[in-house]
Amino acid sequence: MLTLPVFAWSRPKTVDEAMRVLAASPGECLIVAGGTDAVPNLKHRLHEPKRLVHLGGIEELRGIRVTDAGLEVGALVTLTELAAHPYVREHYAGVADAAEHVASPQIRNMGTVGGNLCLDTRCTYYNQTFFWREALGFCLKKDGTRCHVVPQGKRCVAAHSSDVAPVWIALGAQVEIATPGADGASGAVTRRLLPVEAFFVGDGVHNNVLVPGELVTRVLVPASSLGVRTAYRKLRPRAAIDFPMLSVAVAARGDASRIEALRVVVSALGAKPRTLGGLDAIAVGKPHDAALAEAVGAVAFKQCHPLSNVPYDTDWRHDMVPVFVKRAAPGALGVDA
Amino acid sequence: MDAAALVPCTIHINGDSRTCAITPATTLLEALRYELRLTGSKQGCDKGDCGACTVLVDGVPTLSCLTLALACDGRAVTTVEGLAEKGVPHPLQDAFDRTGGAQCGFCTPGMLMSAYALLQRESAPSRDEISHALSGNLCRCTGYTKILDAVELAAAELRERAK
Numbered sequence: 001m002l003t004l005p006v007f008a009w010s011r012p013k014t015v016d017e018a019m020r021v022l023a024a025s026p027g028e029c030l031i032v033a034g035g036t037d038a039v040p041n042l043k044h045r046l047h048e049p050k051r052l053v054h055l056g057g058i059e060e061l062r063g064i065r066v067t068d069a070g071l072e073v074g075a076l077v078t079l080t081e082l083a084a085h086p087y088v089r090e091h092y093a094g095v096a097d098a099a100e101h102v103a104s105p106q107i108r109n110m111g112t113v114g115g116n117l118c119l120d121t122r123c124t125y126y127n128q129t130f131f132w133r134e135a136l137g138f139c140l141k142k143d144g145t146r147c148h149v150v151p152q153g154k155r156c157v158a159a160h161s162s163d164v165a166p167v168w169i170a171l172g173a174q175v176e177i178a179t180p181g182a183d184g185a186s187g188a189v190t191r192r193l194l195p196v197e198a199f200f201v202g203d204g205v206h207n208n209v210l211v212p213g214e215l216v217t218r219v220l221v222p223a224s225s226l227g228v229r230t231a232y233r234k235l236r237p238r239a240a241i242d243f244p245m246l247s248v249a250v251a252a253r254g255d256a257s258r259i260e261a262l263r264v265v266v267s268a269l270g271a272k273p274r275t276l277g278g279l280d281a282i283a284v285g286k287p288h289d290a291a292l293a294e295a296v297g298a299v300a301f302k303q304c305h306p307l308s309n310v311p312y313d314t315d316w317r318h319d320m321v322p323v324f325v326k327r328a329a330p331g332a333l334g335v336d337a
Numbered sequence: 338m339d340a341a342a343l344v345p346c347t348i349h350i351n352g353d354s355r356t357c358a359i360t361p362a363t364t365l366l367e368a369l370r371y372e373l374r375l376t377g378s379k380q381g382c383d384k385g386d387c388g389a390c391t392v393l394v395d396g397v398p399t400l401s402c403l404t405l406a407l408a409c410d411g412r413a414v415t416t417v418e419g420l421a422e423k424g425v426p427h428p429l430q431d432a433f434d435r436t437g438g439a440q441c442g443f444c445t446p447g448m449l450m451s452a453y454a455l456l457q458r459e460s461a462p463s464r465d466e467i468s469h470a471l472s473g474n475l476c477r478c479t480g481y482t483k484i485l486d487a488v489e490l491a492a493a494e495l496r497e498r499a500k
Contacts, residue, residue, distance in 0.1 A: 009361030104473025
């Protein structure tokens with residue numbers, strides 16, 4: 001039995017109200033939507049907030065809309081809703097597929113798009129009970145000073161573990177963030193937009209750019225990305241529930257006879273997803289054949305370095321990088337794997 | 338709302354409106370089991386891995402160990418206690434009994450709730466659909482085969498009744 005720590009509670013009904021609550025106790029709030037990541041982490045004493053701000057009552061954060069500008073996905077849309085949405089399935093199959101790959105049906109019913117983006121990083125030495133962590137002298141990410149994955153490391157390397165984020169990045173999606181006004185609680189709330197890729201930073205302690213008081217409100221996929229095909233592949237111990245030990249998102253324009261653009265994002269390595277570099281030179285203008293698949297796989301192998309931050313053998317996970325890139329790529333190029 | 342203060346929380350459980358006084362740090366599972374004495378939903382892993390605590394919140398399978406009770410204030414919750422009608426087991430419960438789908442029984446309430454939600458939306462699910470719908474519910478005894486058999490049997494029984 002894992003009890004929750006003591007905390008105060010707010011359930012705002014609008015984004016503005018949520019922002020006022022957050023501004024009133026800067027740095028002391030934990031934002032919760034579905035709770036599937038936050039609640040186990042609270043039970044493990046990984047978060048110790050004074051106040052929980054529960055977003056469940058904010059109707060304006062619900063719903064998926066298709067406009068001339070593109071696809072707008074509210075932060076409170078559940079992963080089940082995202083995976084089942086007809087427009088998403090038709091145009092952004094990789095997004096629906098990645099959402100469908102998150103954990104179990106119940107967790108997808110509860111977990112939200114915003115929460116999935118803000119998912120805390122995961123590590124063998126972090127996602128444990130207080131008793132377990134204390135026995136090891138804690139770690140760099142929480143309560144300690146030493147990293148057990150990279151013993152001399154100064155920076156936390158806990159793994160980014162969101163399934164959908166790599167696909168958002170491959171697609172060029174943007175995240176909308178509500179930001180408090182210049183003078184905090186009394187200032188007008190503004191919204192800032194940034195590419196999902198720029199949302200993440202390479203520090204496992206806090207792997208995104210959100211500052212206390214900010215709130216993710218929507219994910220936007222620009223209409224210009226229509227025609228980009230996406231695919232997602234995930235390596236995990238049990239297909240029914242686990243977090244990724246490796247994940248690969250591919251977005252491509254063109255088809256198997258001629259690739260016009262190719263983006264590959266690999267995650268569950270370190271604190272932020274890795275977008276492979278140098279693919280334009282080897283893929284654009286070329287057909288998708290065995291030689292190209294090998295070349296892209298080799299680039300992935302060279303640029304990706306799994307660590308012992310998540311379970312299972314790192315050399316094996318490294319060997320699986322090109323395998324999963326090769327398995328994902330055909331889906332994004334409209335050919336059968 | 339203060340951290341230590343007890344606050345009233347009213348949940349529509351299995352058709353009844355029930356109110357309990359809880360702190361914000363109370364999960365729905367804790368409210369069900371320890372405040373409202375509905376011990377059918379099981380406390381297994383208590384961190385979202387096993388599915389033994391699955392209940393329906395507004396008809397949707399939800400892990401009550403990860404749901405904060407106050408987030409369910411005013412909402413409809415169905416637990417395994419709500420399946421039987423007037424003391425007569427639901428066809429799913431009957432089918433679990435007949436096929437041997439329940440062994441130690443600890444996962445059974447969660448299995449039943451996930452299966453119940455599936456049969457509410459799909460009267461003739463395929464074996465794969467059943468297996469997918471139950472993929473968030475772990476069982477350490479049965480090897481799952483008898484559980485899948487039970488859901489198929491219950492679906493057939495419900496279809497027969499609907500004729």
